[in-house]
Amino acid sequence: MQEYHIPVLLEESLAGLGIVSHGTYVDVTFGAGGHSKSILNKLDAKGHLYGFDQDEDAVANIEASDQFTFIASNFKYLDRFMRYYDKLGKVDGVLADLGVSSHQFDIPERGFSYRFDAKLDMRMDVAQEFSALDLLATYNEQQWVGILSEYGEVRNSKTLARALVRNRHKIKTTFELNELLSEMRIGPEYKYFAKVYQAIRIEVNDEIGVLQEMLSAALEVLRPGGWLSVISYHSLEDRQVKNFMKSGNFEGELVQDDFGRVELAFKVKTKKPILPSKEEVVRNTRSKSAKLRVAQKL
Secondary structure (H helix, E strand, O other): OOOOEEEEHHHHHHHHOOOOOOEEEOOOOOOOOOOHHHHOOOOOOOOEEEEEEEOOOHHHOOOOOOEEEEEEEHHHHHHHHHHEEEEEEEEEEEEEOOOOOOOHHHHHOOOOOOOOOOOOOOOOOOOOOOOOOHHHOOOHHHHHHHHHHHHHHOOOOOEEEEEEEEOOOHHHHHHHHHHHHHHHHHOOOHHHHHHHHHHHHHHHHHHHHHHHHHHHHHHHHEEEEEEEEEEEEEHHHHHHHHHHHHHHHOOOOEEEEEEEEEEEEEEEEOOOOOOOOOHHHHHOOOOOOOOOEEEEEE
């Protein structure tokens, strides 16, 4: 199995699944297979793990096992595939390690990183038609302001949006985008670049919408008492996960039934998110923004 991505919060996230050897589990972000391999090591012949990944590069990391089924698909279709495998409402745990893998960042042609000169792409699924280049070519100023503000928390979003629209015909690659960003930046260059690239990537891949679909699907496939263990990397993701675990919706609003009783979907086990240790951050700098939340379906 290729080590192209070091699994983040490995022991903590697996502990959050409450793994039993004969159980059924889903790793919706298979990636390099680090979390999956550790789950498989805890299963006996009656246990089973399903792994999702839409990135075609992940296929190279699959290990043959009678206890493992790989599903080459977006994790938003979790409930559809579990229905196909007759596992709807029978899954003991769902694990999600959100965000872009180290491998995806380090492959220049994927266009995820401002460190490499490449065609603007940022698609997690290369079969998807819409890319960062399409976004740049079609979005108007108002749309740019929305994604830069919401997904990147870019302070000069209006000014940058205007510049992106005016100069779109000049920008086809990451370095051409960087050249414009260097002129527009506020604060340290690497932080400004990272915020803009994050905003574009989230929009291209509809990451928030897809996350919401996956979390809703996880609620459907988990049996009562099953565990949901989610690692997020930025406040937008974490807010969605926190609200959903708390209230069963993405607004975080507690809903009451006709008798005034609050209807909860989960029992939250992490009142505050679990963060990586100092040792893990030193070992893997990309883990520094990770937050793990765990909840049990009621």
